Amino acid sequence: MQLSTKHLLGIRDLVPNDIQIILDTAAQFKEVLQRPIKKVPSLRDVTIVNLFYENSTRTRISFELAEKRLSADTINFTASGSSVKKGETLLDTVNNILSMKVDLVVMRHSASGAPHFLAKHIPAAIVNAGDGINEHPTQALLDAFSIREKLGTLQGKKIALLGDIMHSRVALSNIYLLKKMGAEVMVAGPPTLIPKYMQQAFDVHVEYDLKTALEWCDVANVLRIQLERQNQVLFSSLREYNLQYGVKRSLLDNLNKEIVIMHPGPINRGVELDSDVADSKQSIILQQVENGVAVRMAVLYLLAGGKTVQN
Ligand code: CP
Numbered sequence: 432m433q434l435s436t437k438h439l440l441g442i443r444d445l446v447p448n449d450i451q452i453i454l455d456t457a458a459q460f461k462e463v464l465q466r467p468i469k470k471v472p473s474l475r476d477v478t479i480v481n482l483f484y485e486n487s488t489r490t491r492i493s494f495e496l497a498e499k500r501l502s503a504d505t506i507n508f509t510a511s512g513s514s515v516k517k518g519e520t521l522l523d524t525v526n527n528i529l530s531m532k533v534d535l536v537v538m539r540h541s542a543s544g545a546p547h548f549l550a551k552h553i554p555a556a557i558v559n560a561g562d563g564i565n566e567h568p569t570q571a572l573l574d575a576f577s578i579r580e581k582l583g584t585l586q587g588k589k590i591a592l593l594g595d596i597m598h599s600r601v602a603l604s605n606i607y608l609l610k611k612m613g614a615e616v617m618v619a620g621p622p623t624l625i626p627k628y629m630q631q632a633f634d635v636h637v638e639y640d641l642k643t644a645l646e647w648c649d650v651a652n653v654l655r656i657q658l659e660r661q662n663q664v665l666f667s668s669l670r671e672y673n674l675q676y677g678v679k680r681s682l683l684d685n686l687n688k689e690i691v692i693m694h695p696g697p698i699n700r701g702v703e704l705d706s707d708v709a710d711s712k713q714s715i716i717l718q719q720v721e722n723g724v725a726v727r728m729a730v731l732y733l734l735a736g737g738k739t740v741q742n
Contacts, residue, residue, distance in 0.1 A: 432456065434733050438550050438557045441566035442607035450612060454576050456729035457722070464500065464725055474503035477735050480533045482525070483560070484510040484540040489696050489720055490560050490569070494537050497727035506533065521545065522552055529555055535735060538562075543600075556734045564598050564660060570695050571604035573726040575612065577719045578650055581691055586613040591648035593641070594620045594676060594703045596629065597665075598657040601695045605652060606633050619644035620676055623665040641676050645686055652693040653678050653704045669702050680707045691715055 434449045442450070463471055479498050483491055491507075498505045508528065510516075515524060525536065536557045538546045543563030550557050561567040575585055582588055590609050596602045596618045609616045610633065617636035618629055630637050638644045645651060656672065666672050678692065692704075692714040700706050709716060 432733065433736075437734070438546075438559075439568050439730055439734060440547050440550060440557065440559050442568045442571050442604045442611070443566065445568075445608075445611070447611045450572070450575070450608060453572055453726065453729050453733060454579060456733060457572070457576050457726040460500075460728040460732070461722065461725040463728075470500050470502060472502045473732050474498070474501035474735055476504075477501075477535065478504040478506070478533045479535040479537060479731065480506045480508055480528050481560075482508045482528075482536055482538045484515070484521075484538075484545070485561070487539055487560070489723065490539065490567075493720070493723040494558075494560060494569075494727050494731075497724050497731060500724065501728055501732060503535075503731070521549065525549060525553055529553060535731065537731075558730060558734065561600055563600065564603075565600050566604045566607075567600040567695075568604050569723070569727055569730060570601050571608040572730070573719055573723040574601075574605055574652060574693060574695070575608050576722045576726050577693065577715055578614075578691070580718070580722065581715055582649065585609065587615070588650065589615045589617070589648045590650045590652060591617040591619055591638075591644045592652050592654060593644060593678065594624065594654040595656045596620055596625045596654070598624075598660040599654045601652075602654060606635060610634065617644055617647060621666055621672075641678070642682060645678075645682060645690065648690055650691040650693060651678065652695070654695070655697060656699055656703055669699075673702050673705075677701070677703060677705060678708050679705050680711075683708060683713065689713060693719060696720065 432452050435446050436444055481494055536555050537560050539560040540562050543565035545562050546557050546559040559568055592602045606616055617638055618625055619638040622639055694716050698704055698709055
């Protein structure tokens with residue numbers, strides 16, 4: 432089993448067979464993670480640096496845990512508290528770390544394209560853990576894994592991405608992945624948060640009415656309003672956003688079917704998603720987080736050129 436790529440910079444670069452291999456390998460690692468002893472020696476003697484230039488809870492912990500479960504040696508770098516604060520460049524920082532014999536770089540950065548830049552200049556394999564508003568490939572892979580686990584397949588399923596599409600790297604990676612794997616995709620939210628080119632560029636449905644989107648879909652992946660990436664006013668207030676676009680119990684109860692609710696986290700409770708929906712049986716939000724470890728184990732293992740999962 433070999434991926435067609437040396438790095439995981441984005442889902443855009445993957446072929447459907449790569450996605451299939453990653454999801455199938457993740458299923459094997461998920462089985463490993465149910466055992467009393469959850470650790471395998473697959474990446475013994477592999478050294479991985481987790482390079483986080485932007486805040487993270489789920490992705491950083493999930494990669495760290497995945498690396499530990501695979502017996503890799505890990506180094507955790509956060510920009511705050513490092514020599515980045517003294518003006519050291521990204522390339523200098525990474526070259527200094529690589530001179531200590533590091534094999535793989537996991538990287539989150541607020542600048543779109545930062546991992547692609549690095550991939551052109553360093554010999555190590557790079558995993559993009561989220562770059563600006565571009566892509567978040569392991570999030571899309573764990574979302575796909577979770578949908579497949581819940582519904583059996585991605586093929587033909589109707590997935591609605593709801594909310595702040597414009598600023599969401601999760602949305603872009605999900606669109607690439609779901610289209611490659613034969614799902615139908617809708618983006619829904621306020622017109623000011625959906626880029627005008629979406630329909631032509633990505634062959635997705637575009638909907639501005641939340642109720643219509645919920646009636647259409649099998650799965651609603653609710654996205655966080657990314658206030659930190661918005662430098663202009665794109666909706667009137669958080670309260671009004673919740674009234675028009677917040678996913679609420681009453682809306683779901685009026686559908687004549689039960690849809691699956693997802694969210695990549697962190698949730699703005701009471702804004703894009705109400706608590707009685709986020710914490711309900713319909714929600715698979717914590718299963719997404721759980722599946723993230725197995726998916727990231729699969730990605731690291733495959734990029735490191737692993738041969739067997741259960742050794
Ligand atoms: N989903 C996600 O990327 O969460 P974090 O920002 O906490 O890593």
